[in-house]
Amino acid sequence: MKQKSYTPDSRFKGMGAEAKAVSIGWGIYFALILIVGYFFGSGDPAEYTYLFGFPLWFTLVLIINLVFLLVSIFIMKFKMKEFSLEPDDPSYNYNSKEGTK
Amino acid sequence: MEINTSTRVLALITFVVYSVVCIVLGAYKKKGTKESFGKSYFSAGGNLGGLTNGLLLAAGLCSGGMFLSNPGLAHSWGLYWVVCMGTYAFTGLLCNSVVNTKLKVVCGRINAVSFGSALQHRYNNNQIIAWYTPLAIILFTGLFLYQQITSGAKLMESLTGLPYIWGLIIFGVVILLYTLLGGGKGASRVAVFQGAIMTITTIALTIGVVSAVRGEFGTVQSAFENLAATSPSVVSPVATFSFFVLASMLFQVGFSSCIGKDSVAQAIKVKDGKSMHDSTILSMILCMLWGIVMPLIGTLGRTIFPDITSDTVVPYTALATLPGVFAGIVGAGVTAAIHSTVTFHLLNINSSIVMDIYQNLIKKGNVEDSKLKRVNTIAMVIVVICMVAFAIKPPALIGIINIFSIGGGAAAFFLPLLFGLWWDRANEWGALASMVGGIGYYFLATYVKSFAFGFNALIPALVFGTIMMVVVSLLTPAPKYDILDVWFGVGETVHREERDR
Numbered sequence: 061m062k063q064k065s066y067t068p069d070s071r072f073k074g075m076g077a078e079a080k081a082v083s084i085g086w087g088i089y090f091a092l093i094l095i096v097g098y099f100f101g102s103g104d105p106a107e108y109t110y111l112f113g114f115p116l117w118f119t120l121v122l123i124i125n126l127v128f129l130l131v132s133i134f135i136m137k138f139k140m141k142e143f144s145l146e147p148d149d150p151s152y153n154y155n156s157k158e159g160t161k
Numbered sequence: 162m163e164i165n166t167s168t169r170v171l172a173l174i175t176f177v178v179y180s181v182v183c184i185v186l187g188a189y190k191k192k193g194t195k196e197s198f199g200k201s202y203f204s205a206g207g208n209l210g211g212l213t214n215g216l217l218l219a220a221g222l223c224s225g226g227m228f229l230s231n232p233g234l235a236h237s238w239g240l241y242w243v244v245c246m247g248t249y250a251f252t253g254l255l256c257n258s259v260v261n262t263k264l265k266v267v268c269g270r271i272n273a274v275s276f277g278s279a280l281q282h283r284y285n286n287n288q289i290i291a292w293y294t295p296l297a298i299i300l301f302t303g304l305f306l307y308q309q310i311t312s313g314a315k316l317m318e319s320l321t322g323l324p325y326i327w328g329l330i331i332f333g334v335v336i337l338l339y340t341l342l343g344g345g346k347g348a349s350r351v352a353v354f355q356g357a358i359m360t361i362t363t364i365a366l367t368i369g370v371v372s373a374v375r376g377e378f379g380t381v382q383s384a385f386e387n388l389a390a391t392s393p394s395v396v397s398p399v400a401t402f403s404f405f406v407l408a409s410m411l412f413q414v415g416f417s418s419c420i421g422k423d424s425v426a427q428a429i430k431v432k433d434g435k436s437m438h439d440s441t442i443l444s445m446i447l448c449m450l451w452g453i454v455m456p457l458i459g460t461l462g463r464t465i466f467p468d469i470t471s472d473t474v475v476p477y478t479a480l481a482t483l484p485g486v487f488a489g490i491v492g493a494g495v496t497a498a499i500h501s502t503v504t505f506h507l508l509n510i511n512s513s514i515v516m517d518i519y520q521n522l523i524k525k526g527n528v529e530d531s532k533l534k535r536v537n538t539i540a541m542v543i544v545v546i547c548m549v550a551f552a553i554k555p556p557a558l559i560g561i562i563n564i565f566s567i568g569g570g571a572a573a574f575f576l577p578l579l580f581g582l583w584w585d586r587a588n589e590w591g592a593l594a595s596m597v598g599g600i601g602y603y604f605l606a607t608y609v610k611s612f613a614f615g616f617n618a619l620i621p622a623l624v625f626g627t628i629m630m631v632v633v634s635l636l637t638p639a640p641k642y643d644i645l646d647v648w649f650g651v652g653e654t655v656h657r658e659e660r661d662r
Contacts, residue, residue, distance in 0.1 A: 064642045066650030075263045076583060082258035086251055090415065094408055097244055097398045105393035113381035115389075115396055118240050122453070125247055129449055132254055133442050142434030143262060147269040149651040 069149045074141055089128050096120050168485040173321045175489030179358070179496065180335045186354055187339025187347035198530040199520075202537070203274040203512045204429035205345035211439020213349045214431050216356040217505065218253050218440055219447035221423065225309045225499030227451055228359070229316060232459030233472035239395030240460050241407065248415030249452035253444030256419045257437055261428035263582055265437070268429050270647050270655045276425040276509075276574070277517035283581040283648055284589035285640060290577070291522060293596070295513035297573065298422050301566040302506045303544065307551045310336075312472075313499040314552065319476050320492040326553060332499075333549045340504050341541055345430060348504045355497035356447065362494025363454050366475070369482035370461050377465050384464040395463060409617030413571075421574035426509050451498075507544065514540045572599035572622045580630050585649045591634030599626030 101108075101117035111119040144150050200207060209217070227246065235242040264279070273279040277295040284290045314328035323331075339347055371381065378384040389396045398407065431437050455475075462474045469477050479491035515537045520528050573596045580587040580595075602625040606618035613621055639645075646654050 066642060066646045067653065068649060069266070069651045071266065072263060072649060078262070079259040079583070082254060086255055086415070089251065090248075090411060093244060093248075094404075094411060097241065098404055098407065101398040105389040105397045108389060108396065110382045110385065113385070115240070115385060117398060118244070118396075121244050121247070125250060125449060125453065129250060129445055132251070132445060136254075136438045136442050140438060142438060145262070145265045145269070145431065145433050145437065147266060147652055148656055152651045154651070154653065154656050 067152070070151045071143045071149060075143060078140055085128075085132070089124070092124050093121050096124065168480065168488055169320070169322050171485040172489040172492050173323070175486070175493050176317070176321065176496065179493040180331075182354060183335060183351050183500065184339045184342075186350045187343035189343070189347070189350070198533045198537075199274045199512075199516055200272070201346070202344035202534075203426070203508060203516070205349050207269075207429055208432040209349055209430045209436065209440075210432060211436040211443060213353055214436055215253075215440035215443025216447070217349050217352045217430065217501075218256070218427055219444040219451070220352050220356055220359070220498070220501035221427070221505040222249055222252055222256075222419070222444070223359075223448055223451045223498065224305075224502040225312055225495065227455055228362070228495040228498040229312050229475055230472055231456050232462070232475050235456035235459035236463045236469075236474040237471040239397070239463075240457075241398040241402070243453060243456040243460060244398070245410050245414050246456045247449065247453040248411055250445050250449035252415060252419040253448060254441050255415075256424060256427060257441045257444075260420050260424050260578060260582055261431070262434070262437055264424055264428040265431055267582075267648055268425060270652045273425065274429055275512035275516040276422050276578075277513055278521055279425050280574075280577060280581070280592075281517070281521065283640075283644060284577070284592045285644060287589040287593065290589065290592060290596070291517070294422075294574070295517035295522075297569050298513045299510050300562065301570045302422070302510050303548065303551075304562055304566055306503050306506055306510075307548050307555075309499050309503050310548055311552045311555075313496060316476055316492065316495055319473060320480075320488070329549050329552050333545045336500060336503050336507065337541065337545045340507055341538060345508060348501075348508065349430070351504070352501050355501045358490070358494045358497045359451060359501075360447070362491050362497075363451055365483060365487050366458050366479060366491060367454055369487070370458050370465075370478055373465055373478075373482040374461055381461070384461070388464050391467070392463075395460065403615065405615040406617060409620045413617060413619055420579055421571060423505075423509060424578060426505070426512065507541065510544055511537055511541050514544075569600055571619055572596075572603045572626055575599075575623065576626045576630055580634075581648070584634075585645055586639055587630060587634050588637055588640045590637040591630045591632075594633035595626040595630035598629035599623065602626070 097117055097120075100120060101115065105115075109116040114122070148154065227249075231242065231246050235246070268274070268279055271279070271282050273282065275295070276298065277291065280294050281287070281291040310329060310332050313332050314325050317323050317328035317332070318325045321328075339351055343350065374381055374384045378387060385396055402410070431440065458478065459471075459474045462469075462478045466474070466477060466481070475491070475495060476488075479488045483491065515533055519536050519540075520526070520533065576595045576599060577587075577592040581592065599622050602612070603618050603622035606613035606621050643654050646652060
């Protein structure tokens with residue numbers, strides 16, 4: 061027996077896209093600090109290069125953190141849609157659908 | 162180290178002032194709330210703005226550990242721990258974007274204020290999931306809280322000279338008072354104050370430690386060069402851990418720890434989409450500040466105080482590099498970090514006891530608000546007494562429970578929530594299989610190292626749990642229409658019920 065299928069909430073698709081974008085962004089961040097930290101820091105500590113007072117690998121990781129912070133704030137503030145978080149979907153007419161059923 | 166009496170008295174006075182402010186802020190009540198007890202008490206009415214919510218989110222994520230034991234770990238393990246803790250900056254972003262936004266809509270539909278009741282609804286009222294979830298939350302969160310107040314009382318002992326046991330009791334009473342009186346709303350007011358003190362602490366300690374390092378070595382760079390010569394593993398990211406272990410630590414700290422038992426408590430407090438985004442931004446800024454600077458102070462402290470016990474690096478640095486009043490403020494700041502975390506989780510435990518176990522599972526439905534309130538008070542007093550009692554005499558099984566808490570918490574709740582929210586085919590059998598498989602594999606990989614493939618045990622456990630979730634869900638029937646409508650559809654069933662009432 062095939063069961064009744066649900067009408068998708070119009071907001072969930074956008075929220076899913078946001079979730080996906082954030083996860084992918086986080087994945088890039090994760091990979092970057094791991095690779096930069098590992099490959100710039102794997103030499104002999106006695107021969108490290110320094111930048112702004114810290115070992116180069118650490119400064120680079122700090123810069124990556126800062127860049128991702130600024131980019132995330134920009135996207136949050138200006139690109140992401142602000143969804144209604146009320147239980148009912150604002151773009152769905154609950155009454156009309158019920159009438160036709 | 163000798164601490165003179167005036168510093169101790171100043172630290173004590175600062176602490177008393179801090180506690181009084183917390184209790185007053187927490188207890189202050191606006192009259193005329195008509196919402197049900199569960200909603201107004203646990204979700205703070207569900208309409209917090211971006212500022213308060215961002216602070217609550219950040220303060221809940223950055224525990225007392227961030228201000229005490231993590232600087233200690235950065236003191237002994239070195240700079241890579243700073244990087245691991247720095248990933249906390251984006252944890253709030255992940256929490257809010259990946260789960261909380263949608264979770265807020267869903268929880269609003271089913272009037273859920275606790276993680277247990279949300280999972281129970283999603284997985285078709287399955288009794289094993291319904292009982293395991295709140296019980297596991299009580300056990301693991303209780304364990305976590307006991308560790309938090311232990312470190313708080315030890316800090317008070319080292320700063321003010323107050324005996325450990327008195328520190329514990331005062332800690333318990335202060336938390337109990339403002340949490341019990343104010344609930345989620347009171348806690349959120351207190352969190353704003355606590356967040357401010359935590360930030361002042363971070364800045365004061367940075368100034369103190371950097372000037373002390375400059376005084377000793379001239380520049381920060383030469384301090385690190387000296388450290389590289391004397392203890393190279395501290396400045397190198399690869400000396401202590403392998404690439405795979407580093408990757409697992411980063412993943413565990415930054416990603417998997419944030420989606421799970423705390424998500425519902427975070428989601429239900431937010432007002433709307435704007436406040437969700439604003440709170441994300443604020444939590445990112447605060448967590449980056451606290452998460453990078455505080456551990457970094459631990460590593461910087463290593464350059465000037467290489468021989469102290471690692472865990473005491475923050476109080477030691479505060480007393481050694483800052484004037485008396487600021488040492489007191491640092492004490493209050495660390496206490497604030499511990500308090501805010503304890504409050505958040507205490508409310509979490511209580512929502513599990515009162516809403517999940519008492520209302521949903523024992524009473525099976527509607528209970529009067531006055532009765533819920535009474536059960537809540539009794540439960541909270543018992544939980545706090547148990548925490549203090551455990552801290553006085555830690556139970557012998559603590560090591561095993563500790564290992565279990567990662568497996569039974571992260572491996573068991575991460576997947577059911579994530580899949581339940583975003584995959585409409587996930588059903589209760591898949592969830593059960595992933596919980597059992599995840600916990601089981603976690604234990605296997607913890608004790609038989611070759612099953613972990615060089616990673617931290619949690620990573621392969623999550624991979625195995627995912628496979629179980631997908632395979633078992635696809636082999637068993639899809640969830641019912643009522644559930645799918647609430648979690649993926651427009652919520653027509655719920656809307657009709659509400660209207661007909």
